[in-house]
Amino acid sequence: MKRGDLVVAEVVAMSPQGEGLAQVEGRTLIVPRAVPGDRVEARVRGKQKGRLLAMPEQFIERAVNRQEAPCQHFGRCGGCRWQDLPYADQLRFKEGLVAGALAERDVRVGAYLPALPSPSPFFYRNKMEFSFSTSPEGSLMLGLHVRGRFDRVFDVEECHLQSALSNRVVGAVRRHAAALGLPAYDLKTHQGQLRFLVVRQAVQTGETLVDLVVAQYPNPEVDALIAAVLAEVPEITTFVLTLHGGKAQVATGQAQWVVKGRGWIEEVCGGLRFVISPRSFFQTNPLQAENLYAEACRLGGDLEGMAVLDLYCGTGSLSLHLARSARSVLGVEVVAESVEDARNNAQCNGLANCEFVAGTAEEVLPALQREGKRFDRVFVDPPRAGLHPKVLAALGALRAPQVVYISCNPLTLADDLGGLETLGYQVATVQPVDMFPQTPHCEVLAGLVLAEPAAG
Ligand SMILES: C[S@@+](CC[C@H](N)C(=O)[O-])C[C@H]1O[C@@H](n2cnc3c(N)ncnc32)[C@H](O)[C@@H]1O
The missing domain is CATH 2.40.50.1070 (OB fold (Dihydrolipoamide Acetyltransferase, E2P))
Incomplete structure (x- = not known):
């Protein structure tokens, strides 16, 4: 198979970037705009990351009824690649992407929960x-x-x-x-x-x-x-x-x-007021962020009397939600301006049981662990790169009974959940939370519990 060839491809899987994948003559083809179940006639255009790229010229069979994309820029814009997929199908594909990424790393999951839809599938970005x-x-x-x-x-x-x-x-x-x-x-x-x-x-x-x-x-x-x-x-x-x-x-x-x-x-957000400065992180879909934080708090269980650690806390939006029921919350964040905002936010909302530290999680967490600090619950919400190996190692030594992981990248989530499993955690639940409708991007919420150390 070479550039310019026209092939018939059965799309059988989806890449983590949300593109269709097909096998033709023993080669893997990336087929943009196609989804599993589609049968397409596609023209080979070249290579992408070691795989052949083939652009669909005709859909012979469609697995999903496409809808008209409302945006005039659809197809050209790098943003909303899934606008022609009905929203229910987008959610179904995100569930598949997450389960596929975790299965690839042999992560054992107690229960997969259905994807939580965004309150509004359009005009949601702040x-x-x-x-x-x-x-x-x-x-x-x-x-x-x-x-x-x-x-x-x-x-x-x-x-x-x-x-x-x-x-x-x-x-x-x-x-x-x-x-x-x-x-x-x-x-x-x-x-x-x-x-x-x-x-x-x-x-x-x-x-x-x-x-x-x-x-x-x-x-x-x-x-x-x-x-x-x-x-x-x-x-x-x-x-x-x-x-x-x-x-x-x-x-x-x-x-x-x-x-x-x-x-x-x-x-x-969630009845709390937050300052957003130009450089501070704030979830881009704030209505769905309310649901994300509510679900994360629920996963943490009854927090009364508990010491909670919120790693990668941004402007403290999750920390403040947790602080409404926990004894204390310690937030760790690398952007000094966000830490400043987090402190102000805690004060404005009358939450005196929050403390925020400026620094990288990979430096602060091992230091906390060396000082002998104990936490009943640890929440982590890292950037796309996932947890630093030093953070994983320190979590293993801290041995908090429960960890709640919020991820914006199923691939690094899968790696980190695998790492946490080897440290004695069991992945109880995994749930996609759709923060980014019309795109293949996927936020995931995972609840982990520390298993009893094996006898002997
Ligand atoms: C996905 S955001 C989550 C923020 C917050 N939990 C929220 O929901 O608004 C990740 C945050 O991690 C911060 N960050 C990135 N690298 C970090 C590191 N090495 N240590 C600590 N924080 C980091 C970013 O500045 C950002 O605020």
Whole structure:
């Protein structure tokens, strides 16, 4: 089989990235847009991570009734790859992805619980990050990345994951920046001005934070741009300008100015109030985050009188939920600004039984264990990379009776659950929690209990 060949492929599985997988002539084919049960005619286009990539040209049989994607950017945008799949099927495929990843690592699971659907499958995001770029014709672009291309952006007219106000902000910034002749930052030449636009809107309070990331400042044209946008969209609660002169394409920077408002917004989650600053992590689907935290607390059982550890705590959103019934909660988080927010959040919500430490989990946890600290429950919510080996080792030595694991990556979750099993934990329950409808991304909640040490 070679590039350009047309093959008939029966899609039998799904890759962890949510693409169809088929076996043809003993080779594994990645078939984007196809799902298990589909039979497609597909053209071999090349290789992807050692496997052949074949694009479907015709669906001979469809396992699922596709629906019309509501978004005009569907197919081109790297974001919502599953918009044409009915929501019930998306949930079913996520359950399969999680179970498949855990089975691959031979993780023994007491019970798989059905995926928890998101309260709203569209317009659920409270944060979107947009990139500036220049079109081949030379015009300014502001939008999201073309699927599979880190270096290509398309103009977003309307995104179905963010609020109508966020869409208005994007349109206004693009129009005024073009009228002022402000150039986009160029990834190759490192010339130009505009880099990123981050829009965060709290779902419960409606407060909106806009963060514009530029390559040079002071600059009167940037000031004129901000003034024009604020005049057109007065609902923006706070506007922050970030200077990022470095080459790395990340929406952070070396200096920041608050141009309007307090520089942060407030969100309500589970009846608690949270400050969100530009650099702080906050779950991007806040309505579903309420369900995630409620389920995580439930998995921890009756926390009365208990000492709880919350590793990777961000701005303390889970910690505060736990602190309402626990004796004490210790949160550990690497971003100092988030730790500051977490302390303020605890104080604003009148929860005096929370403490927060700034540092990496891999440094702080072994230190706590050496000091002889004991915890009745440990909650972990690491980034996609999963738990650091030092965190795993320290958890083995701490021997908390129960661990609750929140994961945004089933692959590293599978590795870590395997590691925790060898430390004497049993995986009692696993439940996907759909934080990211229309995408293959999957959040998972796992409850673990420490088994009695084997006799002898
Ligand atoms: C998935 S978020 C979870 C935050 C929080 N539990 C929540 O629900 O909002 C992961 C958090 O881990 C933090 N983090 C990343 N690497 C870390 C490390 N090595 N040690 C401690 N925290 C880390 C990130 O800054 C982020 O706030």
